[in-house]
Amino acid sequence: MDQQVPGASSSDITTLPKMPMHEEVAREFYRELDVSLDPKARTYWCHMKPQGRPSFTLGLLKDLNVMQRSLHRMYVSSVRRGEAPMDYYVLGSRMPDIFNLGGDLGHFAERIRTGDRKSLEVYAKACIDVLYYNSVSFDLPVITIAMVQGDALGGGFEAALACDVIIAERSAKFGLPEVLFNLFPGMGAYSFLSRRLDAARAEKLIMSGRIYTAEELYEMGLVQVLAEDGKGRQAVNDYIRRNVRRHNSHSAIYRARRTVQPITYRELHDVVGVWVDAALNLGKQDLRKMERLMSAQDRRNGQPSVTDTSHRA
Template identity: 30%
Template sequence: MTEPLILKQKQGCIGQITLNRPQKLNALSLPMLAELVATIREYDAATDVRAIVICGQARAFAAGADVGTLAQSGAIALYTSGFSEHWDQIAACQTPIIAAVQGYALGGGLELLMACDIIIAAPDAVFGLPETTLGIIPGAGATQRLTRTLGKSLAMEMVLAGRRLTATEACTQGLVSQITQAGEAVSTAMAVAERIAQAGPLATHMAKAALLASYDMPLTAGIKYERTLSALVAASEDRQAGLSALASKTRPIFHGR
């Protein structure tokens, strides 16, 4: 019986996804990406899922895109296949996504991380972009997202010279938010997801949208966008529930309305 490429389970308000191709270090094939996107969309559409956690195994989060998939595709076939667009669809998810990284996160695996919102790293996590050593370049957003995250010089060294970052370096440079104790990346990511799940879902969706807009908008336009969303969420039932709970010193119950 063929093992599923994606394992999923729901724990309370958190949707957990485990990449399940350990024999290939979770190399991202087209079928695997299709299942991943379908699962993320399923969770994103579920009103009772308020955060998503993605993880791999101890040896690797994902060691890149499947080289076999790339090698068998000509230029036009690859361009029209929608392969790289899977990363865009993950980035478009409204629900906050937390990635828990152990071991290798290389090439397309690192691009998958950068399509997530928060990255939690184990001490042994390794981040890199080896594409130019294969005579290709990143094709799922790395040259754009990495430059915005790390700055020009370090992004250039990683892409052009194949430099890999340790977990400590990645945290220092702002690629990951925190480093856990060994073996605790997933549990820490779940704890972060739980804190997000306790917040108002409309507020988290809008705050995520405003934060992501800061990559694309000039400062003045971004601030106007933030103010628009802030005014919009003020009309929600969730806002009233939050203020009422604050006044009564109780925990608010949010319904995403």
């Protein structure tokens, strides 16, 4: 499989929008995202708002994929008109006290019980499509920022790690709980952590299954800015204002990091294959643990727990 960027193709930019990019963004609608472009701060804001479980539903993944393609198309179109519309992309959440709780565990459990490899592969590919394109800054001179105001678990932690910069409020929690039900985080955690830390520390963090505070990750160097609770957006704005004159150098440094320590799409794809094999090898007791964690997530989100919901991309 050749390395690829699952984003905009040449056909996506054949029609050039005539309005400024921020007006074009304002016309877009996503069921599970809120998006806006601040032309003065040159910042694209994307807030997740999954319907149902506060995780990466297939609907949320579809919206993120479409949004990324649209962002790339509009940026390239703007540049062709002589405009450079944005310097920063910020990923946040509309869910109170939750950034994202990760993979859709109910979907996993149901598909594992029926031995549905194809559905697991489709879900996992949708995840890495989004995370990879984010990790290469959409192939644009844009700096990506994760604004974490709440818990980022499993895939939520992976989504934050896929950004150039993590800005987290002090009460935010991070963790990879997959080992608690005998699985591992297969959509990028090992790749991102082994580059940011090293393989030994990455494995230690993944195998611990424990929850880490934002301050602990700040001490590790995984979180770049600690914000006071309720001040996450202000901290992002302050970070951008402080570094506005350094954008060119910072963007180049992050591109250099990706050159020196590349994470290829093929690597993520191959790890996903390991994850699918491991998922299909889970036993009944493992699945019960997975569903107990899912039920806890549902209760936290104020929803009755269900084994699975009908997700359609």
